[in-house]
Amino acid sequence: MNITDLLKKDTIIIELESKTKSSVIDELINKLNEAGRLNDKEVFKEAILERESQSTTGIGEGIAIPHAKTAAVKTPAIVFGRSTKGIDYESLDGQPSHLFFMIAASEGANQTHLETLSRLSSFLMDDKFRQKLEGATSDDEIFKIINDKEQEDSEEQPEQEEKGTQTILAVTGCPTGIAHTYMAADKLKNTARDMGINMKVETNGSGGVKNRLTAEEIESADAIIIAADTKIETNRFKGKHVIQVPVAKGIHEPKQLIERAMKKDAPIYQGDDSSNNDSADHKGRTGFYKHLMNGVSNMLPFVVGGGILIALSFLFGGINPTDPTSENYNLFSDMLNTIGGANAFYLMVPVLAGFIASSIADRPGFAPGMVAGLIAITSGVEGASGGSGFLGGLIAGFLAGYLTILVKKALEVLPAAFDGIKTVLLYPVFSIGLTGVIMLLINPPLTTIYTGLSSWLQGMGDTNLLLLGLILGGMMAIDMGGPINKAAYTFGIAMLDAGNLNFIAAIMAGGMVPPLAVALSTTIFKNKFTKEEKEAGKSAYALGAFFITEGAIPFAAADPGRVIPSLVIGSAVAGTLTMLFDIGLRAPHGGIVVAGLVEGNPLLYLLAIVTGTLVSAFILGFLKKDLEKG
Structure with a gap:
């Protein structure tokens, strides 16, 4: 494909009317839109401005190449504009820009289009090519200059690599x-x-x-x-x-x-x-934790969004708001519960499995992972609802990922003529089929194990529950969003899915303490924190209130030896007290947003969080040294 297949006469402006950066962007976008190359002019402009916010596309030497890749583009295209006087485009060299190439790439642009667009960028590095464009007087002359350059480029012989000492x-x-x-x-x-x-x-x-x-x-x-x-x-x-x-x-x-x-x-x-090296990312045979976290991080929006919608359904409707036979039935609450519970929560395990599998086997692993995750929650022991739940989902994800790798390896023996149908036909059929058969065979015993584990945890005595609350609360503060924190949180989600509300309450309390504690400590012990830390402490109040444990990370990174132990103790206290007070929670996220969904005494739950926060704040204040003066 040639550049002039994307740059047409109806997308050329020989002399721009614009005098400013913002107006030239509008003028070029309008030209594209008038030529029928865009689906949505405003969305495309947002994408262009988003790219400009990252760094200016005025690259200097009189050139600006504003560009974006978005679904707002109907047909990949280039619009060319020229300003003889020059326009201040905030270029990197501080000089006015004269040549403007706005590149519009569609979300599904094929490789040929992308290579053509990148070739234009390379041509603009040629001084003679730019000078010819600056002197062109007509559309036809611009086309000739570009076509001549492409012809010259195609005739160039590959250059021999220079041999140097380095x-x-x-x-x-x-x-x-x-x-x-x-x-x-x-x-x-x-x-x-x-x-x-x-x-x-x-x-x-x-x-x-x-x-x-x-x-x-x-x-x-x-x-x-x-x-x-x-x-x-x-x-x-x-x-x-x-x-x-x-x-x-x-x-x-x-x-x-x-x-x-x-x-x-x-x-x-x-x-x-990190595990983003070649062996982990391209061979799919290492990085167990990376694959697991890929599943968990992609599952969390379903957990958070679905959980808070379920919580809001009860907040609006009170007791039994989704039961049509109840006098408290509320249609809006029923809708929220259907969206959050019957849909978002229903997709949690399939999404977990799908993204674990895709982390292992790239895109071909996603479909078998999703299907296997769905089997995990729908095909279990007769009379057991929810199948094998999170346990089955974890196994389904890794099973689907590694089976897909085996399928891809086995199909390597096929002739090259089959390459075109491997990804769209052979990989899905064999990987989904094999993974599905195995999951249907192993899911019933997994369901028995899962339901037995849930029953055992729910039947634990008060003493063991206190210990578990202490451990779960403390885990939330050890790495504040890292693997230990996520392990505790994922366990709480699994138990919430099984109907036990106490664990997630202890986990949320433990997770709210770290940012609240560092915030309180910066307020009380002002002489032990820098100006920047005290400013960060103000925002940490809000982060803690909304259960964003990561708000304490900057403090922990700056002084881990004092901060982390202080926070772990307070979070463990909060988790223990929550269990002691027999507090449950219907929502897996939200902090103060879901305070009305507390099962038990809300004031005692608040007391647990406040106590943990005070414990951590004062321990941290005593451990920290006064800032050196002068």
Whole structure:
């Protein structure tokens, strides 16, 4: 596909009327809309402005490339505009922009479209090409300049890699992956070639990772340049000198970056201890916790949204608001309960299983994971409602993920002619079928185990319940949103799904304490916290009130030795008191929003939270040292 297949005469403005950045954006968008390339002009403008908010697309040297990839685009297109006088577009070099290429990529843009758009970005790095566009006097001349450039580009022979004494690697990427990614890559490669330096550049664009750096290349590299404004897999560079800069630096300062890399003027990257390396992300055989958390994090919106809607249904309707035979029946409450319980909550386990499976086997694992998760909650022991619940969902997710990998491996023996139907036909049929059969066989015994575990927990004596409340409350404060916190929270959700309301009450109380405690401590012990910490403490009051435990993380990160033990003790106290007072809660999230849904005495529940908060706040205040003066 050629650039002129996306740039037509009805999307060219030889001389722009606009004088400001905002007006030129509107003028270009209007041209696209008039040409019938957009589904929704306003939504497209929002996407353009969102990209501009991340970093200006006025790249300097008289060029601006505002761009967006969104479903508001009906047909992938380019609109060109030119301003002879120039427009202040907040360019990176501070100079006016004269050439404007607005790129509109649809959400489902195919690889050919994306490659064409990225090729335009590369061409604009050529000074002669830009000069010709600036001097063009008609639509036809603009088309000829672009077509000539594409013809010249296609006739160029692959250049021999320069042999130098050093090997430098680079990675480029921007949020939309259409323009800056490839412009930075070209600038770095061309500059390195002129300097006689070995250079390979990996691009992280809309079409995925191209020219991926291999483990062998990384091992032999002297340094790595990362010019990106988006997330890049970095753990693979552990032990190497890594320069990390915005993508714009790759476009405007390639020589300086390469010189820094040659001198190894960069710290040695230590890694971030995450599991986003190649072996975990691309082979799907490691990273158990990563796969589990992928399922849990994607399940949480269903838990939070569904749970609060269920809570609101009782808040509006009182007792038995969803029972048509009750005098308290409330239609609106019944609707909220249907949305939250019969739909959002119903999808929790399938979503959990689906995203665990997709983390393991990528997209082909999602469908078998969802189906297996659905089987887990619908096909159990006769007379047992809910099937094997969360236990079955966890097993279903991992089963579906690894079975899908086996299916993909087994089908590798097929001729290349079958590649086109593997993802749309063969993978789904075999992976869903095999996973479904196994789940139907193992789900009844899993259901027996699950219901037995729930019954055992609910039948525990008061002493054991107090111990469990202490443990669950304390777990919520150990890593405040990390794996230990999520393990306790997931357990509480499972028990809520089984009908036990006490556990989630203890967990929510324990999770509210950390941010409330640090906030209170900054208020009482002012001389022991910095100005920034005291300001953060004010917002922590609100975060704690709404059960956002992560609000205490900045304090814990700054002084873990004193903060974490203080918070764990108070959270454990809150969890224990909640169990002692026999408090239950119908909602899994919300904090003060769901205070009216407390089962038992609400004042005693408040007392448990306040007591835990006071305990942590004062312990923290006593452990912290006064700030040094002067």
